[in-house]
Amino acid sequence: MNRSRTAWLFLTPALLVLGVFFVLPVIGALGLSLTDYDLYALADIHNLRFVGLHNYWALLQRPLFWSALGHTFYFVAAGVPLSIGASLGTALLLNSPLARMKPLFRTVLFAPVVTTAVAVAVIWRYLFNTKYGLVNSALAGLGLHPVDWLGDPHWAMPTIIAFAVWKNFGYNMIIFLAGLQAIPAELYEAARIDGASAPRQFWHITLPMLKPTMVMVMVLTVAGYFQLFAEPYVMTEGGPLQSTMSVLYLMYEDGFKWWNLGVASAVAFLLFGIIFVITVLLLRLTRRGEPA
Amino acid sequence: MNPRLARWLVNGALLGCAAVAVLPLLWMLSVSFMAPGEASSLPPPLLPTHPTLGNYRELFAHAGMGRYALNSLLISSAIALLALVCNLMAGYAFAKLRFVGRERLFQALIGALVIPAQVAMLPLFLLLKYAGLVNSYAGVIVPGMASIFGIYLVRQFARSLPDELLEAARIDGAGEWRIFVQIVLPLLKPIMVTLTIFTFLAAWNDFMWPLIELTGQEHYTLPLALASLAREHSEDSELMMAGSVVTVLPVLLLFLALQRHYLQGLLLGSVKG
Numbered sequence: 001m002n003r004s005r006t007a008w009l010f011l012t013p014a015l016l017v018l019g020v021f022f023v024l025p026v027i028g029a030l031g032l033s034l035t036d037y038d039l040y041a042l043a044d045i046h047n048l049r050f051v052g053l054h055n056y057w058a059l060l061q062r063p064l065f066w067s068a069l070g071h072t073f074y075f076v077a078a079g080v081p082l083s084i085g086a087s088l089g090t091a092l093l094l095n096s097p098l099a100r101m102k103p104l105f106r107t108v109l110f111a112p113v114v115t116t117a118v119a120v121a122v123i124w125r126y127l128f129n130t131k132y133g134l135v136n137s138a139l140a141g142l143g144l145h146p147v148d149w150l151g152d153p154h155w156a157m158p159t160i161i162a163f164a165v166w167k168n169f170g171y172n173m174i175i176f177l178a179g180l181q182a183i184p185a186e187l188y189e190a191a192r193i194d195g196a197s198a199p200r201q202f203w204h205i206t207l208p209m210l211k212p213t214m215v216m217v218m219v220l221t222v223a224g225y226f227q228l229f230a231e232p233y234v235m236t237e238g239g240p241l242q243s244t245m246s247v248l249y250l251m252y253e254d255g256f257k258w259w260n261l262g263v264a265s266a267v268a269f270l271l272f273g274i275i276f277v278i279t280v281l282l283l284r285l286t287r288r289g290e291p292a
Numbered sequence: 293m294n295p296r297l298a299r300w301l302v303n304g305a306l307l308g309c310a311a312v313a314v315l316p317l318l319w320m321l322s323v324s325f326m327a328p329g330e331a332s333s334l335p336p337p338l339l340p341t342h343p344t345l346g347n348y349r350e351l352f353a354h355a356g357m358g359r360y361a362l363n364s365l366l367i368s369s370a371i372a373l374l375a376l377v378c379n380l381m382a383g384y385a386f387a388k389l390r391f392v393g394r395e396r397l398f399q400a401l402i403g404a405l406v407i408p409a410q411v412a413m414l415p416l417f418l419l420l421k422y423a424g425l426v427n428s429y430a431g432v433i434v435p436g437m438a439s440i441f442g443i444y445l446v447r448q449f450a451r452s453l454p455d456e457l458l459e460a461a462r463i464d465g466a467g468e469w470r471i472f473v474q475i476v477l478p479l480l481k482p483i484m485v486t487l488t489i490f491t492f493l494a495a496w497n498d499f500m501w502p503l504i505e506l507t508g509q510e511h512y513t514l515p516l517a518l519a520s521l522a523r524e525h526s527e528d529s530e531l532m533m534a535g536s537v538v539t540v541l542p543v544l545l546l547f548l549a550l551q552r553h554y555l556q557g558l559l560l561g562s563v564k565g
Contacts, residue, residue, distance in 0.1 A: 114554075216562065251414075
């Protein structure tokens with residue numbers, strides 16, 4: 001039919017781009033992860049050998065992979081709740097009838113989201129500088145000892161987490177704000193008439209009504225936080241003592257520093273698998289107890 | 293609670309959060325006008341004693357910042373423009389044109405969103421290497437020419453167009469292409485603005501793919517140049533802050549000018565059916 005043909009013509013450019021530059025490479029990555037593609041294969045493709053699951057097996061026995069995975073989980077487990085908490089908190093403040101100048105506050109709070117991650121990471125590097133950083137000078141003002149934020153293996157990751165929360169919370173804040181505004185005012189009125197306090201209203205009306213928004217925000221934020229790369233690349237170069245080495249950083253180093261593209265593909269696929277499983281688990285857990 | 297106290301608390305908390313959000317950016321601006329070495333004194337100064345444009349002059353005269361800014365502008369504009377064309381056409385087709393397998397194909401695209409983009413990067417690099425496109429503008433641009441998110445955004449918006457309008461045009465004998473250009477595109481203007489600013493900002497701020505693809509400094513975008521400067525000149529905080537200003541300011545201003553469209557797109561793209 002003519003109209004169906006038109007539809008496909010309209011779809012062709014986008015599907016071609018996505019097919020050639022996304023779908024094909026993803027399939028290629030799976031294939032690549034089963035080979036020993038390295039510098040020699042890059043020079044001459046005849047050096048390429050099929051190694052089956054060897055890359056995956058080797059990764060599971062490599063301490064650096066486990067520590068990178070551990071750091072990434074640390075970043076996600078601490079960063080996501082903090083980030084969502086900040087988003088929800090600021091959204092509640094902005095939604096309060098008592099708040100003044102809401103558009104201005106909304107814009108200012110959202111501003112970090114549109115900034116360039118690399119550029120603002122550079123700013124944070126100086127703010128958290130041990131000797132001349134404003135953060136330590138503020139601590140000194142409070143009579144506290146300076147902290148070697150990015151040079152101490154215990155503090156480097158928390159500093160990166162604080163940075164990520166600062167940079168990202170505005171995005172979910174806007175989504176929560178829209179969710180809050182969609183809750184019918186009558187629900188709160190009825191609750192007030194029944195004498196429910198503000199915390200009880202929050203617990204029994206706001207949170208349940210926000211649940212669909214919350215689930216979506218959680219899934220997207222978790223997936224996004226697993227893709228940690230630019231922040232440690234700029235702020236710590238994966239250090240100190242590899243304490244901020246993330247899974248993607250490992251993939252980048254394996255792939256584009258040491259040119260072990262086969263191994264790096266296996267890293268990428270394992271990360272994908274982990275994100276996939278966690279997404280499914282999150283959706284399962286949050287759907288439990290809901291009427292089907 | 294006392295309503296006056298509550299008002300103070302709410303607005304005070306907002307003011308505090310806003311300060312945390314914006315102070316690092318203001319500090320960046322302030323330090324960028326300081327003389328070299330001034331920020332590294334104790335106690336750290338908040339404002340420059342003698343504001344100077346020296347850091348900016350140094351960046352553009354000796355560090356090639358003008359070239360990197362042009363690279364960023366060129367790459368981001370090309371991606372925004374090409375992605376606009378591809379995503380508009382595809383999004384409209386998914387919303388308004390009937391064909392076999394439409395829903396299934398769309399579901400497959402949405403499902404593919406769970407695949408992190410980085411999974412594709414290694415083979416993509418090889419693909420471009422064999423095509424001779426590594427370290428070229430084209431290599432950075434081509435993978436960004438269409439996006440699932442963009443297609444989704446356009447589809448969500450285009451679904452609200454009245455079918456009667458399109459049917460009437462068809463009965464009048466207008467071809468599908470003419471309908472798209474003369475009737476649909478004018479109605480899609482709001483989403484076109486939204487999509488363009490979204491894609492432009494994402495391309496401008498993108499780091500990992502350009503880092504992999506652009507191996508030579510002459511093609512560097514601003515974030516790449518800044519990251520490499522940060523590794524060489526980590527002591528020159530004033531220079532680095534000027535570089536950050538040059539990188540951040542264009543996108544920040546663009547957002548401020550078009551924020552209504554940007555936030556609308558953010559919400560349209562996040563309300564999943």
